[in-house]
């Protein structure tokens with residue numbers, strides 16, 4: 001399956017939550033959708049999942065508009081911070097209902113996940129704690145095995161061991177049953193190893209979409225003698241700098257050529273890696289970053 005988002009905008013009265021967004025998702029991979037608070041992640045995902053209609057532009061899934069399209073929507077699962085206060089069913093009853101409209105649903109696997117998360121199968125879901133309700137979303141999302149599975153900050157309230165189970169089971173199940181998985185998150189440093197590809201959204205616009213490894217290879221930290229570092233990074237996009245005495249460390253964004261790497265070495269400068277979290281923090285705090293990256 002594929003998702004095509006074309007010139008998509010979503011406006012709330014005079015607030016532009018999404019502005020002219022175009023991108024595609026074509027491969028059975030795990031996509032990390034990263035953006036600051038209010039960047040537009042939930043707005044975008046809820047349009048893809050057909051929970052909302054855009055103001056203009058389009059989303060198509062396998063060439064069809066998903067909105068009110070049951071044939072397409074049975075293949076798309078959207079898991080979010082759902083309010084379960086009226087859900088008096090227990091988890092097994094809930095899953096039996098879901099199984100009816102999810103053709104790939106695997107009840108045995110769901111039961112295995114329920115055990116992993118130690119969820120009480122007798123208790124009504126509205127009596128579960130916040131973290132347990134999030135685990136319910138994970139069980140539903142993974143066991144549905146929909147070709148497109150979207151987890152929008154689904155870990156809310158889950159403690160560290162529960163999140164760890166989620167990440168491990170996600171990777172394991174993705175290996176056995178590859179599909180398009182979109183994870184929106186703020187927990188960048190904790191979840192970065194899950195992503196095959198990364199999409200940054202900033203102030204309602206897509207900043208970049210790139211393979212995780214190739215994105216990381218574009219960032220570097222140059223450390224060494226202050227004057228030499230300053231000269232070296234002059235022509236680069238500088239994201240952050242720190243200085244201690246005569247030693248300076250500058251985070252840069254942009255591919256370094258072999259010649260530049262050699263030059264850095266000759267000058268005694270250290271070229272270090274940069275984490276996705278660093279890139280995320282500093283790219284999204286730059287003024288007019290979308291112009292700088294285009």
Ligand SMILES: Nc1ncnc2c1ncn2[C@@H]1O[C@H](COP(=O)(O)OP(=O)(O)OP(=O)(O)O)[C@@H](O)[C@H]1O
Nearest residue numbers: 012015016017035036037038039040041042043044
């Ligand atoms: N129903 C609404 N009415 C008016 N503005 C809204 C509405 N829903 C969202 N917005 C605004 O749209 C923008 C994008 O919100 P959205 O929830 O998509 O962001 P997000 O990236 O998911 O944020 P967070 O990480 O904080 O959950 C925000 O400025 C938000 O205030």
